[in-house]
Amino acid sequence: xxxxxxxxxxxxxxxxxxxxxxxVVAFGLAWWLGLYLIARDPAKAVLRRTGIGLLGYAVxxxxxxxxxxxxxxxxxxxxxxxxxxxxxxxxxxxxxxxxLDRWWVRGLLPLFAAAAIPVLFGAPxxxxxxxxxxxxxxxxxxxxxxxxxxxxxxxxxAARLVILAGLLFxxxxxxxxxxxxxxxxxxxxxxxxxxxxxxxxxxxxxDAFEEGETLRAxxxxxxxxxxxxxxxFGGQVALAMVLGAAGGGLSALLYGTVAAAILVQVxxxxxxxxxxxxxxxxxxxxxxxxxxxxxxVDALPRRDVSVxxxxxxxxxxxxxxRRALSHYGDLGKLVSSPLTGLIQIDRRLAxxxxxxxxxxxxAELKALLLESITRLKPKDGQFGTSEEWRYYNALYFYYVxxxxxxxxxxxxxxxxxxxxxxxxxxxxxxxxxxLHNWQNxxxxxxxxxxxxxxxxxxxxx
Numbered sequence: 413x414x415x416x417x418x419x420x421x422x423x424x425x426x427x428x429x430x431x432x433x434x435x436v437v438a439f440g441l442a443w444w445l446g447l448y449l450i451a452r453d454p455a456k457a458v459l460r461r462t463g464i465g466l467l468g469y470a471v472x473x474x475x476x477x478x479x480x481x482x483x484x485x486x487x488x489x490x491x492x493x494x495x496x497x498x499x500x501x502x503x504x505x506x507x508x509x510x511x512l513d514r515w516w517v518r519g520l521l522p523l524f525a526a527a528a529i530p531v532l533f534g535a536p537x538x539x540x541x542x543x544x545x546x547x548x549x550x551x552x553x554x555x556x557x558x559x560x561x562x563x564x565x566x567x568x569x570a571a572r573l574v575i576l577a578g579l580l581f582x583x584x585x586x587x588x589x590x591x592x593x594x595x596x597x598x599x600x601x602x603x604x605x606x607x608x609x610x611x612x613x614x615x616x617x618x619d620a621f622e623e624g625e626t627l628r629a630x631x632x633x634x635x636x637x638x639x640x641x642x643x644x645f646g647g648q649v650a651l652a653m654v655l656g657a658a659g660g661g662l663s664a665l666l667y668g669t670v671a672a673a674i675l676v677q678v679x680x681x682x683x684x685x686x687x688x689x690x691x692x693x694x695x696x697x698x699x700x701x702x703x704x705x706x707x708x709v710d711a712l713p714r715r716d717v718s719v720x721x722x723x724x725x726x727x728x729x730x731x732x733x734r735r736a737l738s739h740y741g742d743l744g745k746l747v748s749s750p751l752t753g754l755i756q757i758d759r760r761l762a763x764x765x766x767x768x769x770x771x772x773x774x775a776e777l778k779a780l781l782l783e784s785i786t787r788l789k790p791k792d793g794q795f796g797t798s799e800e801w802r803y804y805n806a807l808y809f810y811y812v813x814x815x816x817x818x819x820x821x822x823x824x825x826x827x828x829x830x831x832x833x834x835x836x837x838x839x840x841x842x843x844x845x846x847l848h849n850w851q852n853x854x855x856x857x858x859x860x861x862x863x864x865x866x867x868x869x870x871x872x873x
Contacts, residue, residue: 432663435477436646438605440670442470444638445612447678448631452619457513458502462615465495469608473601474667483531486543492608493547493585494524499615500554503574512557520550548585574614581607624732624750626716633713638674646670681706707744708771715770719750726859733859734852740781740811746774754862756780782812784861788854795830797837803854806847809834818844 446466449459468491475488497520501512527543558574585604620627649666676683684706688699721729732751739745746752752773757780766772788804790796795805809815813831817838827835838847 432477434602435473436650436666436670438602439470439473439667440639440642440646440674441609442466442473442605443671444635444674444678445609446470447675448634449612449616449619451678451681452616456619458499458615459619461495461498461502462612465492465499466608466612468492468495469605470671473605476601478664478667483534486531487528489585490524490528490543490547492604493551493581494520496581496608496611497547497551497554499611500551500558500574503615503618504554504558508557512554516550520546551581551585574611574618581611620714622731622735623714623748624716624719624735625714625748626718627714630710630713634678638677641673641677642670645673681710704743707742708747708774711744711748712770714748715752716748716750717753719753721750721753726863729863730856730859733862734855736777737781737807737811737851737855737858740778741814743771743774743778746777747771749774749777751862752777754780756862780862781858784858785812785854787861788857795833797841802850803857805834805838806850807854807858809838810847810851817842817847 443466446463446469448463449466450463452459454460468488472485472488472491475485480488498513498516501516502509504512524543524546527546531543581604616627616631646666646669649662649669653662653666685699685703688702689696692699692702724732732749736746736749736751739749747770752770754777757773757776760776760779761768761772785804785807788807790798790800790804795801797805809831813827813834815827815831815835815838817835
Protein backbone atom coordinates (compact mmCIF):
# COMPACT_ATOMS: atom_id res chain seq x y z
CA UNK A 413 0.00 0.00 0.00
CA UNK A 414 2.97 2.32 0.48
CA UNK A 415 3.41 3.17 -3.25
CA UNK A 416 -0.21 4.28 -3.41
CA UNK A 417 0.34 6.56 -0.44
CA UNK A 418 3.43 8.03 -2.08
CA UNK A 419 1.62 8.62 -5.36
CA UNK A 420 -1.26 10.21 -3.53
CA UNK A 421 1.15 12.42 -1.61
CA UNK A 422 2.92 13.50 -4.80
CA UNK A 423 -0.40 14.20 -6.49
CA UNK A 424 -1.50 16.37 -3.56
CA UNK A 425 1.76 18.30 -3.60
CA UNK A 426 1.44 18.82 -7.35
CA UNK A 427 -2.09 20.19 -6.96
CA UNK A 428 -0.98 22.50 -4.18
CA UNK A 429 1.95 23.69 -6.24
CA UNK A 430 -0.33 24.32 -9.23
CA UNK A 431 -2.82 26.24 -7.07
CA UNK A 432 0.00 28.29 -5.54
CA UNK A 433 1.36 29.16 -9.00
CA UNK A 434 -2.11 30.21 -10.18
CA UNK A 435 -2.52 32.34 -7.07
CA VAL A 436 0.79 34.12 -7.65
CA VAL A 437 -0.13 34.82 -11.29
CA ALA A 438 -3.56 36.14 -10.28
CA PHE A 439 -1.91 38.27 -7.58
CA GLY A 440 0.54 39.73 -10.09
CA LEU A 441 -2.15 40.47 -12.68
CA ALA A 442 -4.45 42.22 -10.19
CA TRP A 443 -1.53 44.11 -8.63
CA TRP A 444 -0.29 45.29 -12.05
CA LEU A 445 -3.71 46.39 -13.31
CA GLY A 446 -4.46 48.26 -10.09
CA LEU A 447 -1.17 50.16 -10.25
CA TYR A 448 -1.57 50.79 -13.99
CA LEU A 449 -4.98 52.38 -13.57
CA ILE A 450 -3.85 54.61 -10.71
CA ALA A 451 -0.73 55.63 -12.63
CA ARG A 452 -2.85 56.68 -15.65
CA ASP A 453 -4.13 59.64 -13.67
CA PRO A 454 -4.03 59.56 -9.84
CA ALA A 455 -6.26 62.65 -9.74
CA LYS A 456 -9.23 60.77 -11.24
CA ALA A 457 -11.36 59.25 -8.52
CA VAL A 458 -12.77 56.50 -10.76
CA LEU A 459 -9.27 55.27 -11.68
CA ARG A 460 -8.03 55.63 -8.13
CA ARG A 461 -10.90 53.63 -6.64
CA THR A 462 -10.68 50.97 -9.34
CA GLY A 463 -6.98 50.57 -8.66
CA ILE A 464 -7.53 50.37 -4.90
CA GLY A 465 -10.13 47.64 -5.42
CA LEU A 466 -7.70 45.57 -7.49
CA LEU A 467 -4.81 46.16 -5.10
CA GLY A 468 -7.05 45.20 -2.20
CA TYR A 469 -7.97 41.95 -3.93
CA ALA A 470 -4.30 41.19 -4.65
CA VAL A 471 -3.31 41.75 -1.02
CA UNK A 472 -6.28 39.69 0.21
CA UNK A 473 -5.32 36.88 -2.15
CA UNK A 474 -1.73 36.84 -0.90
CA UNK A 475 -2.80 37.10 2.75
CA UNK A 476 -5.23 34.22 2.34
CA UNK A 477 -2.55 32.03 0.75
CA UNK A 478 -0.08 32.91 3.51
CA UNK A 479 -2.54 31.90 6.19
CA UNK A 480 -3.60 35.29 7.51
CA UNK A 481 -6.92 34.62 9.22
CA UNK A 482 -9.47 36.27 11.45
CA UNK A 483 -10.54 39.89 11.21
CA UNK A 484 -7.63 41.01 9.03
CA UNK A 485 -8.66 38.58 6.30
CA UNK A 486 -12.30 39.70 6.43
CA UNK A 487 -11.38 43.40 6.20
CA UNK A 488 -9.02 42.76 3.28
CA UNK A 489 -11.74 40.85 1.43
CA UNK A 490 -14.14 43.76 2.04
CA UNK A 491 -11.92 46.43 0.46
CA UNK A 492 -12.61 45.45 -3.22
CA UNK A 493 -16.38 45.49 -2.65
CA UNK A 494 -16.19 48.88 -0.93
CA UNK A 495 -14.00 50.35 -3.67
CA UNK A 496 -16.21 49.03 -6.45
CA UNK A 497 -19.37 50.49 -5.01
CA UNK A 498 -17.55 53.83 -5.20
CA UNK A 499 -16.48 53.16 -8.79
CA UNK A 500 -19.96 52.26 -9.98
CA UNK A 501 -21.40 55.36 -8.28
CA UNK A 502 -19.05 57.52 -10.38
CA UNK A 503 -20.10 55.70 -13.57
CA UNK A 504 -23.81 56.42 -13.07
CA UNK A 505 -24.79 59.01 -15.71
CA UNK A 506 -26.55 62.26 -14.88
CA UNK A 507 -26.63 64.52 -11.83
CA UNK A 508 -27.49 61.67 -9.47
CA UNK A 509 -23.86 60.51 -9.44
CA UNK A 510 -22.58 63.61 -7.62
CA UNK A 511 -25.08 63.25 -4.77
CA LEU A 512 -24.42 59.51 -4.44
CA ASP A 513 -20.68 60.10 -4.46
CA ARG A 514 -20.94 62.62 -1.63
CA TRP A 515 -22.94 60.06 0.33
CA TRP A 516 -20.30 57.41 -0.42
CA VAL A 517 -17.39 59.61 0.71
CA ARG A 518 -18.98 61.27 3.73
CA GLY A 519 -21.22 58.44 4.88
CA LEU A 520 -20.04 55.04 3.73
CA LEU A 521 -16.28 55.46 4.25
CA PRO A 522 -16.59 56.54 7.90
CA LEU A 523 -19.15 53.79 8.48
CA PHE A 524 -16.79 51.22 6.97
CA ALA A 525 -13.95 52.41 9.20
CA ALA A 526 -16.19 52.23 12.27
CA ALA A 527 -17.20 48.65 11.41
CA ALA A 528 -13.74 47.48 10.29
CA ILE A 529 -11.68 48.61 13.31
CA PRO A 530 -13.45 46.32 15.82
CA VAL A 531 -13.22 43.40 13.35
CA LEU A 532 -9.46 43.91 13.05
CA PHE A 533 -9.14 43.56 16.80
CA GLY A 534 -11.14 40.33 16.94
CA ALA A 535 -14.66 41.55 17.72
CA PRO A 536 -17.37 38.84 17.86
CA UNK A 537 -19.28 37.58 14.81
CA UNK A 538 -22.15 40.14 14.80
CA UNK A 539 -19.63 42.90 14.07
CA UNK A 540 -18.39 40.93 11.07
CA UNK A 541 -21.93 40.66 9.73
CA UNK A 542 -22.28 44.43 10.13
CA UNK A 543 -19.12 44.91 8.06
CA UNK A 544 -20.53 42.59 5.38
CA UNK A 545 -23.73 44.63 5.23
CA UNK A 546 -21.81 47.93 5.05
CA UNK A 547 -19.92 46.86 1.92
CA UNK A 548 -22.42 44.55 0.20
CA UNK A 549 -25.64 46.57 0.39
CA UNK A 550 -24.19 49.75 -1.21
CA UNK A 551 -22.47 47.62 -3.88
CA UNK A 552 -25.69 45.87 -4.87
CA UNK A 553 -27.66 49.15 -4.81
CA UNK A 554 -25.05 50.83 -7.03
CA UNK A 555 -25.09 47.93 -9.52
CA UNK A 556 -28.90 48.18 -9.75
CA UNK A 557 -28.82 51.97 -10.19
CA UNK A 558 -26.17 51.92 -12.94
CA UNK A 559 -28.40 50.63 -15.79
CA UNK A 560 -31.31 52.75 -14.54
CA UNK A 561 -29.31 55.97 -14.86
CA UNK A 562 -29.12 55.83 -18.63
CA UNK A 563 -26.32 55.05 -21.04
CA UNK A 564 -22.81 55.44 -19.62
CA UNK A 565 -20.53 57.62 -21.74
CA UNK A 566 -18.13 55.52 -23.79
CA UNK A 567 -18.15 52.39 -25.93
CA UNK A 568 -21.45 50.53 -25.54
CA UNK A 569 -19.81 47.11 -25.13
CA ALA A 570 -17.62 48.33 -22.27
CA ALA A 571 -20.59 49.98 -20.55
CA ARG A 572 -22.63 46.76 -20.75
CA LEU A 573 -19.73 44.67 -19.50
CA VAL A 574 -19.42 46.94 -16.47
CA ILE A 575 -23.03 46.15 -15.56
CA LEU A 576 -22.62 42.40 -16.15
CA ALA A 577 -19.31 42.10 -14.32
CA GLY A 578 -20.63 44.27 -11.50
CA LEU A 579 -23.57 41.94 -10.99
CA LEU A 580 -21.33 38.85 -11.03
CA PHE A 581 -18.82 40.47 -8.70
CA UNK A 582 -21.54 41.52 -6.27
CA UNK A 583 -22.91 37.98 -6.22
CA UNK A 584 -19.49 36.41 -5.76
CA UNK A 585 -18.48 38.89 -3.04
CA UNK A 586 -21.71 38.18 -1.15
CA UNK A 587 -21.18 34.42 -1.31
CA UNK A 588 -17.54 34.77 -0.22
CA UNK A 589 -18.02 37.24 2.62
CA UNK A 590 -21.13 35.57 4.00
CA UNK A 591 -19.54 32.13 3.79
CA UNK A 592 -22.51 30.36 2.20
CA UNK A 593 -22.09 26.59 2.74
CA UNK A 594 -21.82 24.37 -0.29
CA UNK A 595 -20.08 26.98 -2.45
CA UNK A 596 -16.39 26.03 -2.89
CA UNK A 597 -14.03 28.84 -1.93
CA UNK A 598 -11.50 27.56 -4.48
CA UNK A 599 -13.91 28.63 -7.26
CA UNK A 600 -15.19 31.86 -5.70
CA UNK A 601 -11.82 33.55 -5.20
CA UNK A 602 -10.64 33.17 -8.85
CA UNK A 603 -14.13 34.08 -10.14
CA UNK A 604 -14.12 37.31 -8.13
CA UNK A 605 -10.63 38.06 -9.45
CA UNK A 606 -11.80 37.54 -13.03
CA UNK A 607 -14.74 39.91 -12.47
CA UNK A 608 -12.45 42.54 -10.94
CA UNK A 609 -9.98 42.34 -13.83
CA UNK A 610 -12.84 42.63 -16.34
CA UNK A 611 -14.22 45.64 -14.49
CA UNK A 612 -10.77 47.18 -14.41
CA UNK A 613 -10.30 46.71 -18.14
CA UNK A 614 -13.71 48.25 -18.84
CA UNK A 615 -12.89 51.29 -16.71
CA UNK A 616 -9.58 51.65 -18.59
CA UNK A 617 -11.44 51.53 -21.92
CA UNK A 618 -13.97 54.13 -20.76
CA ASP A 619 -11.21 56.41 -19.49
CA ALA A 620 -9.23 56.11 -22.73
CA PHE A 621 -12.40 56.99 -24.67
CA GLU A 622 -12.96 60.04 -22.47
CA GLU A 623 -9.36 61.17 -23.02
CA GLY A 624 -9.49 60.57 -26.77
CA GLU A 625 -6.65 58.04 -26.49
CA THR A 626 -5.95 54.53 -27.65
CA LEU A 627 -5.36 51.95 -24.94
CA ARG A 628 -4.03 48.72 -26.38
CA ALA A 629 -0.40 49.62 -27.17
CA UNK A 630 0.22 51.37 -23.85
CA UNK A 631 -1.43 48.65 -21.77
CA UNK A 632 0.28 45.75 -23.58
CA UNK A 633 3.68 47.41 -23.19
CA UNK A 634 3.12 47.98 -19.48
CA UNK A 635 1.95 44.39 -18.99
CA UNK A 636 4.89 42.86 -20.87
CA UNK A 637 7.51 44.93 -19.04
CA UNK A 638 5.90 44.26 -15.65
CA UNK A 639 5.51 40.53 -16.33
CA UNK A 640 9.09 40.22 -17.55
CA UNK A 641 10.46 42.00 -14.49
CA UNK A 642 8.28 39.97 -12.12
CA UNK A 643 9.45 36.71 -13.70
CA UNK A 644 13.09 37.83 -13.65
CA PHE A 645 13.13 38.61 -9.93
CA GLY A 646 10.29 36.44 -8.61
CA GLY A 647 11.53 33.47 -10.61
CA GLN A 648 14.67 33.33 -8.49
CA VAL A 649 12.61 32.91 -5.32
CA ALA A 650 10.37 30.37 -7.05
CA LEU A 651 13.45 28.41 -8.12
CA ALA A 652 14.66 28.27 -4.51
CA MET A 653 11.25 26.95 -3.46
CA VAL A 654 11.30 24.26 -6.17
CA LEU A 655 14.77 23.14 -5.11
CA GLY A 656 13.48 22.27 -1.67
CA ALA A 657 13.70 25.43 0.43
CA ALA A 658 9.95 25.93 0.49
CA GLY A 659 8.40 27.58 3.50
CA GLY A 660 6.11 30.35 4.64
CA GLY A 661 8.99 32.84 4.63
CA LEU A 662 9.89 32.16 1.00
CA SER A 663 6.24 32.27 -0.04
CA ALA A 664 5.90 35.72 1.52
CA LEU A 665 9.18 36.75 -0.12
CA LEU A 666 7.87 35.62 -3.52
CA TYR A 667 4.74 37.76 -3.21
CA GLY A 668 6.79 40.71 -2.00
CA THR A 669 9.32 40.36 -4.82
CA VAL A 670 6.64 40.17 -7.51
CA ALA A 671 4.82 43.16 -6.01
CA ALA A 672 7.99 45.26 -5.78
CA ALA A 673 9.13 44.39 -9.31
CA ILE A 674 5.77 45.38 -10.81
CA LEU A 675 5.54 48.51 -8.65
CA VAL A 676 8.93 49.80 -9.78
CA GLN A 677 8.01 49.34 -13.44
CA VAL A 678 4.50 50.78 -13.40
CA UNK A 679 5.32 53.86 -11.32
CA UNK A 680 8.79 54.38 -12.77
CA UNK A 681 7.90 57.90 -13.91
CA UNK A 682 6.95 59.25 -10.45
CA UNK A 683 9.95 57.49 -8.90
CA UNK A 684 12.32 59.08 -11.42
CA UNK A 685 10.66 62.46 -10.88
CA UNK A 686 11.26 62.18 -7.12
CA UNK A 687 14.90 61.18 -7.70
CA UNK A 688 15.38 64.08 -10.10
CA UNK A 689 14.05 66.55 -7.54
CA UNK A 690 16.71 65.33 -5.12
CA UNK A 691 19.56 64.96 -7.59
CA UNK A 692 18.87 68.25 -9.42
CA UNK A 693 17.69 70.31 -6.48
CA UNK A 694 19.92 73.17 -7.62
CA UNK A 695 18.55 73.02 -11.17
CA UNK A 696 14.72 72.75 -11.06
CA UNK A 697 14.48 73.67 -14.74
CA UNK A 698 16.47 70.56 -15.69
CA UNK A 699 14.21 68.43 -13.49
CA UNK A 700 11.10 69.94 -15.13
CA UNK A 701 12.49 69.35 -18.64
CA UNK A 702 13.25 65.71 -17.88
CA UNK A 703 9.74 65.28 -16.46
CA UNK A 704 8.26 66.78 -19.61
CA UNK A 705 10.22 64.42 -21.84
CA UNK A 706 9.17 61.41 -19.77
CA UNK A 707 5.57 62.57 -20.07
CA UNK A 708 5.92 62.67 -23.85
CA VAL A 709 7.41 59.18 -23.94
CA ASP A 710 4.54 57.84 -21.83
CA ALA A 711 1.90 59.65 -23.91
CA LEU A 712 3.08 58.54 -27.37
CA PRO A 713 1.66 54.97 -27.17
CA ARG A 714 -1.70 56.46 -26.13
CA ARG A 715 -2.08 58.71 -29.17
CA ASP A 716 -4.85 57.49 -31.45
CA VAL A 717 -3.60 58.20 -34.97
CA SER A 718 -6.66 56.53 -36.52
CA VAL A 719 -9.03 59.38 -35.58
CA UNK A 720 -10.27 61.21 -38.69
CA UNK A 721 -10.89 64.69 -37.32
CA UNK A 722 -12.72 65.94 -40.40
CA UNK A 723 -15.34 63.20 -40.10
CA UNK A 724 -16.09 63.69 -36.40
CA UNK A 725 -19.48 65.08 -35.47
CA UNK A 726 -19.69 68.33 -33.56
CA UNK A 727 -20.22 66.83 -30.10
CA UNK A 728 -17.21 64.52 -30.42
CA UNK A 729 -14.98 67.35 -31.65
CA UNK A 730 -16.12 69.50 -28.73
CA UNK A 731 -15.34 66.68 -26.30
CA UNK A 732 -11.79 66.36 -27.65
CA UNK A 733 -11.36 70.15 -27.49
CA ARG A 734 -12.59 70.24 -23.90
CA ARG A 735 -10.10 67.54 -22.98
CA ALA A 736 -7.23 69.34 -24.74
CA LEU A 737 -8.08 72.56 -22.87
CA SER A 738 -7.93 70.70 -19.56
CA HIS A 739 -4.39 69.56 -20.49
CA TYR A 740 -3.30 73.00 -21.71
CA GLY A 741 -0.38 73.28 -19.28
CA ASP A 742 0.90 69.72 -19.85
CA LEU A 743 2.65 69.15 -23.19
CA GLY A 744 3.11 65.50 -22.32
CA LYS A 745 -0.65 64.95 -22.22
CA LEU A 746 -1.27 67.17 -25.24
CA VAL A 747 0.98 64.84 -27.24
CA SER A 748 -1.67 62.11 -26.98
CA SER A 749 -4.52 64.38 -28.12
CA PRO A 750 -6.00 63.51 -31.53
CA LEU A 751 -6.17 67.27 -32.18
CA THR A 752 -2.42 67.23 -32.82
CA GLY A 753 -3.47 65.86 -36.22
CA LEU A 754 -5.21 69.10 -37.24
CA ILE A 755 -4.32 70.23 -40.74
CA GLN A 756 -3.63 73.73 -39.38
CA ILE A 757 -0.73 72.25 -37.44
CA ASP A 758 0.66 70.69 -40.63
CA ARG A 759 0.63 74.11 -42.29
CA ARG A 760 2.23 75.89 -39.33
CA LEU A 761 5.03 73.33 -39.06
CA ALA A 762 5.72 73.63 -42.77
CA UNK A 763 5.73 77.44 -42.64
CA UNK A 764 8.42 77.58 -39.97
CA UNK A 765 10.36 74.60 -41.32
CA UNK A 766 9.95 72.54 -38.17
CA UNK A 767 10.15 68.76 -38.07
CA UNK A 768 7.06 66.61 -37.66
CA UNK A 769 7.88 65.68 -34.05
CA UNK A 770 5.34 64.94 -31.31
CA UNK A 771 6.51 67.81 -29.09
CA UNK A 772 6.36 70.24 -31.99
CA UNK A 773 2.77 69.20 -32.74
CA UNK A 774 1.81 69.51 -29.08
CA ALA A 775 3.36 72.99 -28.91
CA GLU A 776 1.46 74.09 -32.03
CA LEU A 777 -1.80 72.71 -30.62
CA LYS A 778 -1.18 74.69 -27.44
CA ALA A 779 -0.59 77.83 -29.53
CA LEU A 780 -3.80 77.22 -31.52
CA LEU A 781 -5.80 76.84 -28.32
CA LEU A 782 -4.37 80.07 -26.93
CA GLU A 783 -5.21 81.95 -30.13
CA SER A 784 -8.79 80.66 -30.02
CA ILE A 785 -9.14 81.63 -26.37
CA THR A 786 -7.72 85.10 -27.09
CA ARG A 787 -10.37 85.65 -29.77
CA LEU A 788 -12.99 85.37 -27.03
CA LYS A 789 -11.52 88.36 -25.21
CA PRO A 790 -13.52 91.62 -25.39
CA LYS A 791 -11.66 94.67 -26.71
CA ASP A 792 -12.13 96.89 -23.66
CA GLY A 793 -9.37 96.45 -21.08
CA GLN A 794 -7.46 93.55 -19.52
CA PHE A 795 -10.16 92.21 -17.24
CA GLY A 796 -13.88 92.59 -16.77
CA THR A 797 -16.72 90.83 -15.01
CA SER A 798 -19.58 91.57 -17.40
CA GLU A 799 -21.40 88.84 -19.30
CA GLU A 800 -19.26 89.25 -22.41
CA TRP A 801 -16.11 88.46 -20.39
CA ARG A 802 -17.25 85.24 -18.77
CA TYR A 803 -16.19 82.74 -21.46
CA TYR A 804 -12.75 84.29 -21.89
CA ASN A 805 -12.23 84.47 -18.14
CA ALA A 806 -13.38 80.87 -17.63
CA LEU A 807 -10.74 79.54 -20.03
CA TYR A 808 -7.86 82.00 -19.90
CA PHE A 809 -7.42 82.42 -16.17
CA TYR A 810 -8.23 78.81 -15.32
CA TYR A 811 -6.17 77.01 -17.98
CA VAL A 812 -3.63 79.51 -19.36
CA UNK A 813 -2.80 81.39 -16.14
CA UNK A 814 -3.47 78.28 -14.05
CA UNK A 815 -5.39 79.75 -11.11
CA UNK A 816 -7.62 77.37 -9.17
CA UNK A 817 -10.09 79.56 -7.29
CA UNK A 818 -11.66 76.74 -5.26
CA UNK A 819 -8.45 75.01 -4.18
CA UNK A 820 -6.69 75.78 -0.90
CA UNK A 821 -3.40 74.97 -2.62
CA UNK A 822 -3.70 77.82 -5.12
CA UNK A 823 -0.49 79.89 -5.13
CA UNK A 824 -1.29 83.60 -4.83
CA UNK A 825 2.15 85.12 -4.39
CA UNK A 826 3.28 84.82 -8.04
CA UNK A 827 0.12 86.27 -9.60
CA UNK A 828 0.04 89.67 -11.32
CA UNK A 829 -2.57 92.30 -10.52
CA UNK A 830 -5.02 91.14 -13.21
CA UNK A 831 -4.80 87.50 -12.14
CA UNK A 832 -5.38 88.51 -8.50
CA UNK A 833 -8.55 90.33 -9.49
CA UNK A 834 -9.73 87.33 -11.47
CA UNK A 835 -8.99 84.94 -8.60
CA UNK A 836 -10.90 87.11 -6.14
CA UNK A 837 -13.86 87.42 -8.51
CA UNK A 838 -14.08 83.66 -9.14
CA UNK A 839 -13.71 82.76 -5.48
CA UNK A 840 -16.24 85.28 -4.18
CA UNK A 841 -18.84 85.63 -6.93
CA UNK A 842 -18.74 82.61 -9.26
CA UNK A 843 -19.98 79.20 -7.99
CA UNK A 844 -17.87 76.26 -9.06
CA UNK A 845 -20.72 74.70 -11.01
CA UNK A 846 -21.29 77.97 -12.88
CA LEU A 847 -17.63 78.11 -13.88
CA HIS A 848 -17.86 74.53 -15.14
CA ASN A 849 -20.88 75.43 -17.30
CA TRP A 850 -19.07 78.47 -18.70
CA GLN A 851 -16.07 76.34 -19.59
CA ASN A 852 -18.27 73.83 -21.44
CA UNK A 853 -19.93 76.62 -23.41
CA UNK A 854 -16.60 78.29 -24.15
CA UNK A 855 -15.11 74.96 -25.29
CA UNK A 856 -17.82 74.78 -27.95
CA UNK A 857 -16.73 78.18 -29.27
CA UNK A 858 -13.07 77.12 -29.32
CA UNK A 859 -14.00 73.87 -31.07
CA UNK A 860 -15.95 75.80 -33.70
CA UNK A 861 -12.94 78.05 -34.25
CA UNK A 862 -10.64 75.06 -34.72
CA UNK A 863 -13.09 73.35 -37.09
CA UNK A 864 -13.31 76.54 -39.15
CA UNK A 865 -9.66 76.03 -40.09
CA UNK A 866 -10.38 72.68 -41.74
CA UNK A 867 -10.69 72.62 -45.54
CA UNK A 868 -14.27 73.13 -46.71
CA UNK A 869 -14.60 69.70 -48.46
CA UNK A 870 -13.53 67.93 -45.26
CA UNK A 871 -16.13 69.78 -43.20
CA UNK A 872 -18.90 68.57 -45.49
CA UNK A 873 -17.78 64.96 -45.47
